[in-house]
Amino acid sequence: MKLKIAVLPGDGIGPEITKQAVKVLKAVAERFDHDFQFEEAIVGAAAIDATGDPLPPETLELCAGADAVLFGAIGHPKYDNDPNAKVRPEQGLLNLRKGLGLFANIRPVKAYTKLLDHSPLRPERIEGADLVIYRELTGGIYFGEKSTSEDGKSATDVCTYSVEEIERLTHLAFKAAQKRRKRVTLVDKANVLETSRLWRKTVADISSEYTDVSLDFLFVDNAAMQMILDPKQFDVILTENMFGDILSDEASVIGGSIGLLASASVGEKSALFEPIHGSYPQATGKGIANPVASILSAAMLLEHFNLHKEAKAVRDAVEESLHMNVCTQDLNKNNYYSTEKVGDFLEGYI
């Protein structure tokens, strides 16, 4: 298969980890006889520094013309504490999601047996946990109108959802559930929010088309609690943008390391793959960042194009690295490998 992959390393540890993922994808191409072409572009703080724009038009163009985007990380502390910053690195990612129409963010979370000891949760609570979050990614309060009053004394964010936006994600979530344990949980705050009530109604309507899948509802506050009390109860979690952002980071503790969690963001025409962790500025350039989330994002990319054998080869390599303790510092305190060395091991194992 021929694939044109746009590579957007981004900020912080983004470049280091993406490099490992590209290395692994190249090994996959070689072993399975595919033609993967990679082209890099800038985004985020790096792009602001170079061009003033966190998503330069050429970057968006490259991504729109590619079969898939491999994304690193975004964000830089120098913008976080400056409430007056006119441009922000994150805007690059948000514009990219919107520009490519990536409305569905898919975040699988699994408890790796080998890593049970790394989780802050008791092993018996998480062993066997296997859930996936379907987060709406191009709507809600992220993309609603934002404003500050003229005197600077008040600020507003608007959260809007249309039935259409809810429907298209809901279908994906139910289809995923059909291939899994056949259970969808809609997380919302329908006792307070009008948008949540629209979600509840729309999702309930659609659920009647999927008679083999059960649907239940959970308020987001309760969901945040249940996620820790009993993560095994969840199969597919369906939710809006902001709640999905919070819940998926929270859910990362189940796996024992956020350094392992990958995500896919898909739309009608494009698909982007990125680790759920951020740019981790404190670790930048030190060779300690865990490349596995980026590499598993690459596996999701392969899966997206139905390259199942190939995706499995990557996942098997990761399992083996965990088994052999070929891990970065976050997972192997005393005898750790560098970002590069973990990448080398995985590349070699393909």
Place this chain on the structure above:
Amino acid sequence: MKLKIAVLPGDGIGPEITKQAVKVLKAVAERFDHDFQFEEAIVGAAAIDATGDPLPPETLELCAGADAVLFGAIGHPKYDNDPNAKVRPEQGLLNLRKGLGLFANIRPVKAYTKLLDHSPLRPERIEGADLVIYRELTGGIYFGEKSTSEDGKSATDVCTYSVEEIERLTHLAFKAAQKRRKRVTLVDKANVLETSRLWRKTVADISSEYTDVSLDFLFVDNAAMQMILDPKQFDVILTENMFGDILSDEASVIGGSIGLLASASVGEKSALFEPIHGSYPQATGKGIANPVASILSAAMLLEHFNLHKEAKAVRDAVEESLHMNVCTQDLNKNNYYSTEKVGDFLEGYI
């Protein structure tokens, strides 16, 4: 001291648990020679059933005229799954918060040594955890304009914050920090939300008035993760309404039981005390609900009026009950006591 206390049992297990809290407060009044007067009123689903209004004017009037409000719980499943319900029980609580101007919700979370085994988190992660969440309670997306388009195809919630709303809560949080470990963490989503940027700017400005307190910032997604990874890092968490709702329910897992968590909601003139758990409809009337959160809310009430000895007596009683295993089913599976019996024990211990 003479105190007029409005009692609003509300829905579900609300009446059962509130009854125990009143019993304990009566014992406190007797032992410490105070004059506490209790007057009951309806709210929530119970009030809708009786009057069509989840917060009848007489209830609000009673509360406004009282020194404090003791609140049970609110919510009924028959309204949750009906997106077209015109009135909702929760509206009663929201109107009450707004009507009484209860802008600050204070939720302390502590890991009880005796209950470490009940937490889904590993004991070493939580032992010694002691944090308090200052949640804004009368603003944000909870109280912004809500609308549905005429064709019913889209819905909107508006989130607005003013500098004033942020300031008054921030001062309370910093004052609390001064009496604690002198650390405030503002949780927001300033990389996406305009309101969060106003929070960040306003809180940073105010922090310069409290030179003995340190301030740091955390994005809400990261905070949801850190809350589980390392809850001991937190002292005072300051945040807006929706994030506070989510984080405080999440934080409840630290203590080992949501059945122990109390909260105070305070304003310029009024104060309301309620457990953070909900109406728990499945348990209603079975005598299995844990009354301790309501009783500890009563302790916060006493504290609010500087009745420190009295509050301590209640807390000591609770500690003793945990120690003696005089606990409801959630904490003592095999040999549990009923809601009433736990109340009796605590009453007797005062």
